[in-house]
Amino acid sequence: MKLSMRLHERSYDIILKRGALQWVGQLADLDRRVLIVTDSGVPAQYAETVRAQCREGTIVTVPQGEASKSLAVFARLQQAALDAHLGRGDLIAAVGGGVVGDLAGFVAATYMRGIDFINCPTTTLSQIDSSIGGKVAVDLGETKNVIGAFWQPKLVVIDPDTLATLPRRQFVNGLAEAVKAGLICDPELFGIFEREDPEEKIEEILYRSLQVKKKIVEQDETDRGQRAALNFGHTLGHGIEAVRGVRGRRKNGYYHGECVALGMLPMIEDRQLAKRVRAVYRKLGLPARAGYNKEKVLAQMLHDKKAGGGQITLVKVPGLGCWRLDKVPVEALRELVYGKALPAPGQGE
Ligand SMILES: NC(=O)c1ccc[n+]([C@@H]2O[C@H](COP(=O)([O-])OP(=O)(O)OC[C@H]3O[C@@H](n4cnc5c(N)ncnc54)[C@H](O)[C@@H]3O)[C@@H](O)[C@H]2O)c1
Ligand SMILES: [Zn+2]
Structure with a gap:
C-alpha cells in the first residue's frame, strides 16, 4: 500500500x-x-x-x-x-x-x-x-x-x-496512538480495536492511522492549527509522563503511549464512549485507571507550554470520530482529572 x-x-x-x-x-x-x-x-x-x-x-x-x-x-x-x-x-x-x-x-x-x-x-x-x-x-x-x-x-x-521482534508492551504502546487516531477521526479504526485481534489486523490499523495523520498534517504542515487534534490525550499525557517518569529512564515509569491512553480518558465527553475506550485498553493491556498522583500532574501541567494566562487548550472528543478544541481555565482541568468529585488541592491520591 x-x-x-x-x-x-x-x-x-x-x-x-x-x-x-x-x-x-x-x-x-x-x-x-x-x-x-x-x-x-x-x-x-x-x-x-x-x-x-x-x-x-x-x-x-x-x-x-x-x-x-x-x-x-x-x-x-x-x-x-x-x-x-x-x-x-x-x-x-x-x-x-x-x-x-x-x-x-x-x-x-x-x-x-x-x-x-x-x-x-x-x-x-x-x-x-x-x-x-x-x-x-x-x-x-x-x-x-x-x-x-x-x-x-x-x-x-x-x-x-x-x-x-518487538516486545509486546512496546507493540501495544504504539497502538495507543492508533486508538487516538480512531477516536478523533476514524470510527471504523476504533471498531477494529473493539471487534478484532489487533495483531491480525495490524496492516489495516497502520494504514488507517497513517491516513488520519496524513490528512491532518497535510492541512497543517508546520503545526499551527488542525494539527492540534493530534495532541488529543497529550497535554495531560505529558504531565503524567513527567511525573510518573518515562519507562526506560525510570524503572516503573510508563511508556509514552500508556500516558497518552490515560490522558485521553478525561477528555472524552461521552460517558458511554469512555466506557468502550476503557474496555479496549483492558483488551490491549493499556492502563485503564489512573495510577498517578493527580496533584503532582496538575502542578506539572501548570508549567506546560500550552498553559498561557491561566488558560489551557485541550482537545476534547465529544463523540466517536470527532474532536474540538476547548480553551479552559486551568482550574477546569482539575475537575476533569478528578472526574466529578473535587477534592481540595493537596489531596491527590
Ligand atoms: N517526531 C515525531 O513526530 C514523534 C512523535 C512521537 C514520538 N516521537 C519520539 O519517538 C521516540 C519513541 O519512539 P519508540 O517508541 O519507537 O521508542 P524507541 O525508538 O526507543 O524504540 C523502543 C525500543 O524498541 C527497540 N526496537 C525498535 N525496533 C525494534 C524491533 N523491530 N524489534 C525489537 N526491538 C525493537 C529499540 O531498540 C528500543 O529499545 C521518543 O523519543 C519520542 O519523542 C517522535
Ligand atoms: Zn504521541
Whole structure:
C-alpha cells in the first residue's frame, strides 16, 4: 500500500508492505553513500538488509533508549557522516524506532545544511506516528525535543514484518496512538480495536492511522492549527509522563503511549464512549485507571507550554470520530482529572 504525502515544498511516499525492507533499493536511490543509523535494541539484521542494497553503506549503531537523543550522540553521528565522506548528494537512513528516526532525521536536517533522509521505522509507535510529519529533534538533558527542525523524509518504508521482534508492551504502546487516531477521526479504526485481534489486523490499523495523520498534517504542515487534534490525550499525557517518569529512564515509569491512553480518558465527553475506550485498553493491556498522583500532574501541567494566562487548550472528543478544541481555565482541568468529585488541592491520591 502506498500513501503520498502532499506538502507545499516537498512530497514523499509512504510505502506500507510486508517485507518492504528488502525492497528499499527499488524505492529509493541507494546508489550513493548512505549512513544507516540504528540502535543496539533493533535486531541488527534490519539495518544489514538495507546496507546490502547500498552501493556504499555504513551502519552506525547508537545505544538503545531515549538517552541517545542527545547532542553528544548527534555530534558523533555528524562525525560519522563526515568520516564516511558523505557529500551533499548522499543519504542518511534511519532503521529503528522513534529515537533513531528523530535523531537520524535531525542529523540529516543539519549535516551540510541538510541532505536526503529516508526513514524505515520498526516500532508500532514510529510506524504509526513519529515517522510521519517531518518533526526531527534531540533532547536537551531531560527536556524532550527542544533542539529540532522540520525535515521531511524522501521516503518512509514501513515493513510490518519488523514488528514480529518487538516486545509486546512496546507493540501495544504504539497502538495507543492508533486508538487516538480512531477516536478523533476514524470510527471504523476504533471498531477494529473493539471487534478484532489487533495483531491480525495490524496492516489495516497502520494504514488507517497513517491516513488520519496524513490528512491532518497535510492541512497543517508546520503545526499551527488542525494539527492540534493530534495532541488529543497529550497535554495531560505529558504531565503524567513527567511525573510518573518515562519507562526506560525510570524503572516503573510508563511508556509514552500508556500516558497518552490515560490522558485521553478525561477528555472524552461521552460517558458511554469512555466506557468502550476503557474496555479496549483492558483488551490491549493499556492502563485503564489512573495510577498517578493527580496533584503532582496538575502542578506539572501548570508549567506546560500550552498553559498561557491561566488558560489551557485541550482537545476534547465529544463523540466517536470527532474532536474540538476547548480553551479552559486551568482550574477546569482539575475537575476533569478528578472526574466529578473535587477534592481540595493537596489531596491527590
Ligand atoms: N517526531 C515525531 O513526530 C514523534 C512523535 C512521537 C514520538 N516521537 C519520539 O519517538 C521516540 C519513541 O519512539 P519508540 O517508541 O519507537 O521508542 P524507541 O525508538 O526507543 O524504540 C523502543 C525500543 O524498541 C527497540 N526496537 C525498535 N525496533 C525494534 C524491533 N523491530 N524489534 C525489537 N526491538 C525493537 C529499540 O531498540 C528500543 O529499545 C521518543 O523519543 C519520542 O519523542 C517522535
Ligand atoms: Zn504521541
